[in-house]
Structures are given as C-alpha cells and as structure tokens.
Amino acid sequence: MEINNFIKTIMEEDLKNGKVNEIITRFPPEPNAYLHIGHARAIITNFELADSFDGKTNLRFDDTNPVKEDQEFVDGIINDLAWLGYRPENIFYGSDYFEKTYEKAILLIKKGLAYVDDLNQEEISKYRGTLNEPGVNSPYRDRSVEENLKLFEEMKEGKYADGEKTLRAKIDMAHPNINMRDPVMYRIIHTTHHRQKDKWCIYPMYDFAHPLQDSFEGITHSLCSLEYDNHRILYDWVIDNTEVEHHPHQYEFGRLNITNTIMSKRYLRALVDAKKVSGYDDPRMPTLCGLRRRGYTPNAIKSFILGTGLSRVNSTVPEEELEEALRNDLKMSALRPNAVIDPVKVIIDNYPDDVIEYLDCPNNAENDELGAKKISFSKEVYIERDDFILEKPNKKWKRLALGVEVRLMYAYFIKANSVEYDDNGNIIIIHATYDPKTKSGTGFDERKPNGNIHFVNAKDAIPAEFRLFEPLMKETEENKDLDFMEKLNPNSLEIKEGYVEANLKDTKELDHFQFIRNGYFVTDKDSTKDKLVFNRTCSLKSSFKL
Ligand code: ATP
Ligand code: MG
Numbered sequence: 001m002e003i004n005n006f007i008k009t010i011m012e013e014d015l016k017n018g019k020v021n022e023i024i025t026r027f028p029p030e031p032n033a034y035l036h037i038g039h040a041r042a043i044i045t046n047f048e049l050a051d052s053f054d055g056k057t058n059l060r061f062d063d064t065n066p067v068k069e070d071q072e073f074v075d076g077i078i079n080d081l082a083w084l085g086y087r088p089e090n091i092f093y094g095s096d097y098f099e100k101t102y103e104k105a106i107l108l109i110k111k112g113l114a115y116v117d118d119l120n121q122e123e124i125s126k127y128r129g130t131l132n133e134p135g136v137n138s139p140y141r142d143r144s145v146e147e148n149l150k151l152f153e154e155m156k157e158g159k160y161a162d163g164e165k166t167l168r169a170k171i172d173m174a175h176p177n178i179n180m181r182d183p184v185m186y187r188i189i190h191t192t193h194h195r196q197k198d199k200w201c202i203y204p205m206y207d208f209a210h211p212l213q214d215s216f217e218g219i220t221h222s223l224c225s226l227e228y229d230n231h232r233i234l235y236d237w238v239i240d241n242t243e244v245e246h247h248p249h250q251y252e253f254g255r256l257n258i259t260n261t262i263m264s265k266r267y268l269r270a271l272v273d274a275k276k277v278s279g280y281d282d283p284r285m286p287t288l289c290g291l292r293r294r295g296y297t298p299n300a301i302k303s304f305i306l307g308t309g310l311s312r313v314n315s316t317v318p319e320e321e322l323e324e325a326l327r328n329d330l331k332m333s334a335l336r337p338n339a340v341i342d343p344v345k346v347i348i349d350n351y352p353d354d355v356i357e358y359l360d361c362p363n364n365a366e367n368d369e370l371g372a373k374k375i376s377f378s379k380e381v382y383i384e385r386d387d388f389i390l391e392k393p394n395k396k397w398k399r400l401a402l403g404v405e406v407r408l409m410y411a412y413f414i415k416a417n418s419v420e421y422d423d424n425g426n427i428i429i430i431h432a433t434y435d436p437k438t439k440s441g442t443g444f445d446e447r448k449p450n451g452n453i454h455f456v457n458a459k460d461a462i463p464a465e466f467r468l469f470e471p472l473m474k475e476t477e478e479n480k481d482l483d484f485m486e487k488l489n490p491n492s493l494e495i496k497e498g499y500v501e502a503n504l505k506d507t508k509e510l511d512h513f514q515f516i517r518n519g520y521f522v523t524d525k526d527s528t529k530d531k532l533v534f535n536r537t538c539s540l541k542s543s544f545k546l
Contacts, residue, residue, distance in 0.1 A: 001303055003048040005310040007251055011053060011221060020220040023055030027081075027088070028210070028224075031061050031194075032068035033265035034076045034280040034287045037301070037322075040084070041256040044305045046223055047086045058217055059088035063095045064209050066193035074194070076280070080288040084298045094213050095195050101204045101212050102156070104242045105167060105186060109148045113241055114185060115141055116151035117168045124166070127173070128181050134174035135181045141170065155188055158201045162188050169208075171237065179234050183207055207231055211238040214248035222250045226314060256308060257316040260471040261286045262484055276488060277472070283524075283535045284472045284492050294469070295512055295522030295537030300326040319471065323538035330512055330520055332367045338375065338409075338454045339515035339534070341466050341498040343382035345458055348414060350433045351379040356459060360441060361410040364514075375501055377411045380458035382499050387453045388416065388430060398451030400430070407449040409516070413438035454516045461499035464532040467524065468494040500532060507532060514540070 014020045025046040029035060035043075050057045059081060063069045081088065108114035117140045119127065129135035143151070155165055167186035175181055185208040190201050204212075214222045222235075228250065235250045257263070263286050271277050271285070280287050283294035291301065304325035308317050358374035383400065392401035400406045405415040412434040420429040438444045474489040500515075511523045519540050524533040 001306045003045070003052055003306060005045075005253075006312070007045070007221065007223060007253065007310065008049055008052065010251065011049060014220070015053065022220070023050050023053040024058070024089075024218050024220045025050045025055065025223060026058040026060045026092075026214065026217060026219050028060045028062045028094075028213075029077055030065070030068075031063055031070065031073040031077060032065070033073060033269055034289055035080045036263045036265070036268060036286045036288065037258065037261070037291060038256050038263040038286075040288065040301055041253075041305050041308070041310070042223070042225065043081065043084060043086060044302055045253065045310060048306070049221075049223075055220075056089035057086070058090045058092055058219070060092045060213060060217070061094060062206070062210070062213075063093055063193070063195065064203050064206065066189055066191040066196075066203065069194050071194055076289065080292075083288070083292060084301065090217075092213075092217060093195060094209055095193060097209070097213055097216055098196065098200055098204070100216060101209055102202075104212055104244075105152065105204070105208070106149070107242060108169065108185070109152060109167075110145060111241065112145060113170050114148065114167055115143050115170055116148050116155065117141070117166050117182075117184075118164070119166075120163055124184065128178060129173070131178070135178075137173050138168070138182070141182070152186075152202075155186070155202050156200075158190070160188055162190055164188060167202075169234075169237070177230055177233055179207070179231055180237070183234060207234050208238055211235045211248065211250075212242065212244065214250075215239060215242075215244040215246045218246050219248040222248045224250060224252055225255045226252045226312065227255070228252055252312060253310050254312055254314040256305070257314060258286070258322070259316060259319050260473055260475060261319060262473060267484055270485070271472070274485070276485075283467065284469050292510070293522075293524065294535055295510075295520060296322070296326055297329050297512065300329040303328065320542045323542060326520060326538055327540070330514060332364065333370075334512050334514045334520065335363050335370065336365065336514045336516050337501050337504055338456050339464065339466070339498060339500045339513075339518055339521070340382045340384050340454070340456050340461070341496045341518060342385045343456075343498050344385045344388060344427055344430060346381050346383055346414065346416075346430045346432050346455070348379050348381070348432050348434045349417075353379060355379070356457070359410050359439075373503055375410060375503070376457040376460055377408075378457050378459045381408065381455040382458050382461060383408075383430075383453055383455050384498075385427075388427070390419070392450070399453055401450075404450045405435075405447075407438070407440075407452045408455045409452050410440045411455070412436070412440070413449050456499045456501045458499075460502040462502060462505060462532055463530065464498055464500045464534060465526075466496045466498060466521070466534050466536065468496060468536045470494075500534070504532065512537075 027046045047057045127136045166184045168182045171180045173181045186202045229252045232250045281289040304322045357377045361375045363370040387399040414432040414434045416432045418431045419427045422428045472492045473487045507523045509525045520537040521534040526533040
C-alpha cells in the first residue's frame, strides 16, 4: 500500500516550486516510555513520506527533560523502529544541541527578545490571562540586556534552585494566542540527565528547542500531531528570530485513537507500575513491544496504519481493523499446525497398540507453495473438549457425539462409543473405533462424516499453554465516566492448557502460526523445553462487521 495524504501533496508542491530540494523529516519521540501504536502513525507517516520522494528521516530523541528520560526507553525505541523495518538516516539527541540552543537563547537576550523572570510557575500562570482577557506583564520584563545576560549565566552556573527563575521570550502578553504570551524558554532542573549527566541545570522547553533542532538538522517538513497546531506560530517566531540558516515548517496531522485502547504514556506507565500487566511488553499492551509479543507483524501494523488514512482530524478506528490486517498478512503465509486447547483423550479401541502412522497434511491448505508435512497418528489422540458432546443436540452439531462419526482431519473417520469419568464427574476418556477404509487421501466417499475435527497424537504431542486475550479495558455506558483503572477488564487474560503437534518441537519466540480452527498464535518467550507457550494474536474471524 502506498502512502497518500494531504502532506504528500504539500511536499510535491514544495518540490515542484523549488521551495525545497529534497524531503527531510524526523521522528522525535521523548524517551520517557515505550512506543505505542499511536506513535506508529507518526513513524510510518514520516518514513514513508520521505521514502516516497527518496528523502531522509532522522530519529531524534527529544530528551530535554531529564526528570523522566531513561536509556532503557532509548534502546526500546531504536529496537521498535528497526522491527518495523525503518532505518533512520541519523540518530540524534536533542540534548546534543544544548550548547547551540543555549547560544540562540543568548542571541535572543541580546536582541531584547528574552528576559529572565523571577515569577514562579503559579504566578506566571496567573499573569498569563485567559482566552478572553489579556495577560499582565511580569514586573521583571524590562530588565536590561546586561542584567538578563548576567542572570541567565548565573542560572546556568547553578546559582538558583529549581523554579526560582526562568528565561522567557519577550513577545506580547496580550497576544490572542496564549502560547505567544511570553512563553518560558528555559527552566532550571537540578537532575542528572541520562546523557549530559550534570553538565546542565538549565533545560530548554520543547517550543524553543524543537524548531531549532529541526533547523540544525535541515528538516524540511516537521510533522506533528494536531495538539501542536496552536504552537506553530511560536515555532515560526523562534525560527524567524534566531538567525538560523535553514527554515523548517511545521505541519499537523490528526492523532490516531483505537476503540477500547488508551494510548497515552501516562496510562501505560500506570498499568506497569500498578502491576496490572507483566510489563511494557505484556501482550495486552498497545505498545509496539506488546503488539510484537502478541503476534502482530510489522506488515500488519503498516497496512493498518496506512489503511486509516491521514487527515487534520483526530480519528478513532475500531480495534478489529488491526486484527483484520494481521489475518490478511498471515492467511497465506503462516503454517497451520494442529493445537488442541482444553483437551480430552480419545482411545481408538480397534487401532493396533504399538503403531504410529505418519499421514500427509498440507502446511497451509490454501497455499500449496508452503508444501506438505507428516502428522502422526496412533491409538490415542487428543481432541478439544468442546468438540465432543454425549448426545448430539441437533442437526447443527457438526462434531463428535456418542454414536456419531466424524473425520479426524487428514486421518480417519472415528465413531464415539462410550466415555470414562473421573471422580468429579468430568469426562476423561472417550472410547471410539475407527474405520481403516476412510483414510484421508484415498478418495473414500461412501458416506459423509458428521463434521471434521482436528486432533493431536497423544503419544508425541507437546504440552502447551495458550494465552487468550480480551481488551485490557472495556468501555461501557456505565463506566464511561470512571477513571481508566476502573474500566479494566477482569477477563483480559485467560490461560488454557493443551497440546500442539510434535512438528512444533523446535519453534522459537515470535514464530507465527494459524492453529487450525483456533486462530492466529505466536510462540512466546516464556516457552521452555517441556512446555511451549503461545499467545493468541486474534481469532480466525472477526465477530465485528467491518
Ligand atoms: P503520549 O501522548 O502518548 O504521551 P506523546 O505525543 O507525548 O505521546 P512523543 O514521544 O512526544 O509522545 O511522541 C512522538 C511523536 O509521536 C509526536 O510527534 C507525536 O505527535 C506522535 N504521536 C504520539 N501519539 C500519537 C497518536 N496517537 N497518533 C499520532 N501521532 C502520535
Ligand atoms: Mg510529546
């Protein structure tokens, strides 16, 4: 799928008019959390747009707030980007520009366009005014250039405590856009930075640092989500007043929301901290590492994102569209082994005791190119408990029942004759007989079975745990006004036991499968030699009308 949207049109025009010679974009995450599926929209938009013009995209860590940032997140973000298949032209850090950014602040002071303010945060907010009322000038607004230079130098040297002073742009306290009412450009933070360590105790604000970084890197189109719309005027002010050589431009696009999915970092962090999930890569998390572990593929994520389109409006997309993208990606390419979830044993009384047969079976019944394999069969097999009922209830029951004959897929017809119970009254063994004439592949057509069910050979099947998921959060009419922690779905994880066919003995983490009749699954890193673990990515069909 090719990217096509309003920003692409702008880029085409800019190239045609000679406004730019090439397209250079950047993806600028703050390394304070793992990336989520919403970030995938920003990543894919930036990389695909630049790629479509043979342009370049930088990864730039927006690490100008030392309080929340961490190397763990830097590594996670680099890894997620590579997994999605994107290679940044450069990896830059906003903090590497601190010196140049500082020089631009000095320049603004010298031009009379910035001043050191003694008001604290609360006072600054109070003086700022509202949408209907102009703000009030700070009493420190008219300090001389010399005094401002001296105070700013002292801020940098660590003479003042956090919050004691700020550097503010001197623009217009009555400006109709509140972001232009003398925005703070630098604040004091005495916290060790993950890269700069204790070199700095003044840190530039996003609105000052970001346009400068874009300019230093020669970014032509600086793409961001819609909430920065009313910061664009300040972005341009910074560019226009700092005597930079290169003038980048900001364009906004709508944020991506997905039903039953909260994507803000604050939420993801709260879930991890409260141990509601096993970590950022819990398969229920909308993080890229969680989706990967859940079994989503880069292709599925890309086609999902491109399929949502891009406009200047925030959009909410049904979660089922992501599942559909995965099915489309894996339907023809995934192997389709047998897995029996919640098993019950079938003993085929008329089958010889010590024989194991190896029967032919396609790897993917819809795609011959994936070839064939052998599946084993013997006197004892497992089928799913749900595939058996004592008495056939109606015509629609196309599975096994007493006195009823079904086909074990790619093997034989079997008929159930009796059952054995454990002390609690649960069926533990079904006794059956098979008909040797009905062997699969022989063209037997004298009678029709009451359905086709899958099985695994009890003699060599591998024990497995299956993790089945529902959304972490479920929004209903009743809970829609509650805090998200109270919307958590108590059934978001269900663990089931069972077996997979012996062919899966060498499966590795992140192998994708379609388990026959059960859905798409992926091998989890918790797998051991004795017990495999699989996550269900999604079911075979959507219950939802797309
Ligand atoms: P959050 O709101 O989850 O904390 P953020 O926007 O603060 O995310 P950043 O690390 O600043 O996170 O994001 C990097 C880029 O990803 C930004 O350009 C941001 O606009 C974009 N982005 C984040 N979430 C979404 C989303 N849901 N849809 C589209 N773009 C997004
Ligand atoms: Mg942000």
